[in-house]
Amino acid sequence: MGPELSLGDLRLTAARLVDKALAAGAEEAEVHVTEGTEFTVDVRLGRIENLIQAGSRSLGLRVFLDRRAAHASSSDLSEDVLDGLVRRAVDRVRLAGSDPFSGLPESLEEPPDSDALGIFDPDLSSVEPRTKIETALLTERLALEDRRITNSHGSSLGTNASTVILANSKGFLRDFHLTHCSLSVGLQAGETDDRVEDFWFSSGVRWTELAPPELVARRAVERTVRLLRPKKIKTQRLPVLFEPLMTSWLLEFLFSCVSGTAVYQKASFLAGRRGERVGNSLVTVLDDGLLPGMPGTRPFDAEGVPCRRTTVIDKGVLKNFLCDAYSARKLGLRSTGNADGGGVGPNNFHLRPGSRNAADIIASTDRGLLVVKTLGHGLNPVTGDISRGAFGLWVEKGEIAFPVSEITISGNLGRILADIQDVGCDLDLAAGLSGPTIKVGEMTVAGT
Amino acid sequence: MEADLFGLTKGDLERALNFGLSRGGEFAELYFESRTHASIRLEDDIIKDTAESVVLGLGVRVIKDGQTGYGYTSDLSPDGIRAAASSAASVAGGGVGPRASLLSDVIRGREQESLKAFSHAAPLAVKIGLVREANEAARRFDRTVDKVKVSLSDFYQTVLIANSEGLLAVDQRPLLRLGCLVLAAKGDRREAGFSGGGGRVGLEGLAGAMSPAAIAVDAAREAVDLLEAREAPAGEMPVVLAGGHSGVLIHEAVGHLLEADFVRKKTSVFWNKLGRRVGSGQVTIFDDPTIPFYRGSYRVDDEGTVPAKTPLVEKGVLTGLLQDRLSARLLGRPLTGHGRRQDFTCYPLPRMSNIYIDRGEFDPEEIIRSVKKGLYAQRFTGGQVEDSGKFTFSVSSGRLIENGRLTSRVKQATLIGSNLDILMKMTMVGSDLAFSLQTGTCSKEGQDVPVTDGCPTLKISSLTVGGSLGA
DSSP: OOSOOOHHHHHHHHHHHHHHHHHTTOSEEEEEEEEEEEEEEEEETTEEEEEEEEEEEEEEEEEEETTEEEEEEESOOOHHHHHHHHHHHHHHHTTSOOOTTOSSOSOOOOOOOGGGGTOOOTTGGGSOHHHHHHHHHHHHHHHHTSTTEEEEEEEEEEEEEEEEEEEETTSOEEEEEEEEEEEEEEEEESOGGGOEEEEEEEEESSGGGSOOHHHHHHHHHHHHHTTSSOBOOOOEEEEEEEOHHHHHHHHHHHHHHHBHHHHHTTOSTTTTOTTSBOSOTTOOEEEETTOTTOTTOOSBOTTSOBOOEEEEEETTEEOOOBOOHHHHHHHTOOOOSOBOSSSBOOSSEEEOOOSBOHHHHHHTOSEEEEEEEEESOOEETTTTEEEEEEEEEEEETTEEEEEEEEEEEEEEHHHHHHTEEEEBSOOOGGGSSBOOOEEEEEEEEEOO | OTGGGTTOOHHHHHHHHHHHTTTSOSEEEEEEEEEEEEEEEEETTEEEEEEEEEEEEEEEEEEETTEEEEEEESOOSHHHHHHHHHHHHTTSOSSOOOOOOOOOSOBOOOOOGGGGSOGGGSOHHHHHHHHHHHHHHHHHHOTTEEEEEEEEEEEEEEEEEEETTSOEEEEEEEEEEEEEEEEEEETTEEEEEEEEEEESOOGGGSOGGGSHHHHHHHHHHHHHHHTTOEEOOOEEEEEEEOTTTTHHHHIIIIIGGGBHHHHHTTOSTTTTOTTSBOSOTTOOEEEOTTSTTOTTOOSSOTTSOOOOOEEEEETTEEOOOBOOHHHHHHHTOOOOSOEEOSSTTSOOEEOOSEEEEOOOSBOHHHHHHTOSEEEEEEEEEEEEEOTTSEEEEEEEEEEEEETTEEEEEEEEEEEEEEHHHHHHTEEEEBSOOEEOOTTOEEEETTEEEEOEEEEOOEEEEEEEEEOSTTO
């Protein structure tokens, strides 16, 4: 509650709360404030479905005493609520167990200048709601012009702007601003009882980075209609190709296996394997929090540790785990600037692209399956096992022959990393966690 | 009474509703939410962390010609409320809307005894004791138990809904969850097991089969059993779903596509099938938000509707849908009380609460005996469905069925199919209805809500199983 607060007021609130926590008996304290505005429009069949415009704030607090920890958070920034939150957190901290690894990061280096990172679009606030609504309407209309499209999930356009403030008892008090825009459209093709569906999207930090409606609509149509009239296939082992979005979910899974949290908990098949070969020489994986203008770029992480470029896998050799302060201490490493507020999160985590384009990789495949969509869970970081529902395109003599549905692909991430035979050049970093087209030598595809 | 209304008067609420209608909207609604959350996390035998969170806010919805405007704020001052109402109002292009009706007396839904004993008031030391009890029981279970994580979390949510048709409703919803994750190790092999319990109960709910020790032993047993499990087979085969946990299949494969927004948009494969046969005569499905103490239950939904047990499929015929106000109005169907939202920043959507396949006539033993070679699916890690009806779900542990008997344990398999197909292939439904752990959360359009699901032992005559074989 309470009246409008300026950035200066919010910085003061954060710094004052740190002081109050120390006065109440905490040895260390940290306060994180985010303030944001959201605009989202969903349109469907030429009309607005939802129009959301709002602003919100939230505050998070950590206190430490004798290597014990307590957390609190609130969306209500009124003084009496925050005072109560601090008091109770300091009371609670005494009930926690003493953990030699807990506490704020040791020494904080100077973070980079956030203005130079290009993560805020100052012109976004001047884009009229009307323009955003019309962009969404146009995207859907262009997609529906294709007669093979039989229904629409609608088109959405969203923009966000937020401010992050971090203060702690080591004298850290900084803020930065972020913007993000996205445009998407979801479609169906075919008749009710044998429909197929897919979508496409564009996203970026700046309004001008959004792909034109024509392009988003065309890609969504192509992706949807290529799934029409699928065939079933027999269970078999064969080469499997992953489109960039599919490589992204493999990387998402890989991230969960190199996150310091999973590693110290021994909940990752890569635990204890730093310095070892875990993939072949085509595999180089980086997490780069400083790439200018990218959605995962930040000057510092949720604990104030500067973001950086970390080589996770270098030509197949596991070099580093990604850590926050806690998991780093547990593993005897240093934080890599990947604290995300609740644990460890990716910055711009990606597989380094190769030189071949996707079309050449397909053309050089005699027989295989190109995975274009997956459905469900079925990932086990403890073992690296993958078993997941999928949609694909059958590749025969270098060409796409027909769509395939009701299959599951199964394998193991460790064996996939050792068996990558080709890495494409089509990496799109704007997707955040991302990878290019890849070809894996052999996996099990279960069908009928 | 005043506390119920978030410190506001009926007059304040009516003024805000009229402000929402001031640009020509037909319907306006206020959703006030106050929520506290407390949690405890144990790992490596120590209490790692305790946390508390406070959420307070308002969401304002205005509807004009089926179009929704939404604004939200955590600033509940008169200016904050006006700003949120003004954002929502802008969906209507202008003109004069109706005046809001005067608000009725408060609707509270049916009283439930246990909802009087709230765990959020219990001393932290007592809750820490329960967490330690679970940890110790898991540690004691077997010497292969290597790592134990326990979390206890309790929410207490108060909502107030007022709309321009004069409705005024409140609900108080406790939500308790104890979760236990166990890793077991033997040689090079590591496996995980999970179990949990809770619901809309106080700490007294963590007793019997849901006592901290029972939950921990259940999780530890799964992890330890998996150490001996074989890779699952792959291919098309009969699948028998164990009662209880298998409810996730009904949730994913059927429930989502009976949510009325997908039906009115005609994106659901069920949109043209009301009154038609969609499954075998053995299949009857209900969604019931009124089951006492269940995680998915509530006394009024997030639009103020008092919910009822809702038949969806009766003896194989599609007879009902899960409705929120907007879809019910656009489809000309009655409300069912399934309008739910994650929090005040979200507009309501038609959602499931506690969905289940009703008990059938077969003895569970007889169902297993009828299968020559197939998979018995026991535990799941989740699932997903497309509007087209294609679904997958992930089996974390199960058994092989060979010549009518349960044999080797198997791990990690994925089931994939299309929903109309499997509903028709549910050829035997058991008499042993059971519900899943009280830990489920369902995601839709980025909104998470607590749910429960259930089913008896049942046989699907043929389904594609993607095993972990040959990886």
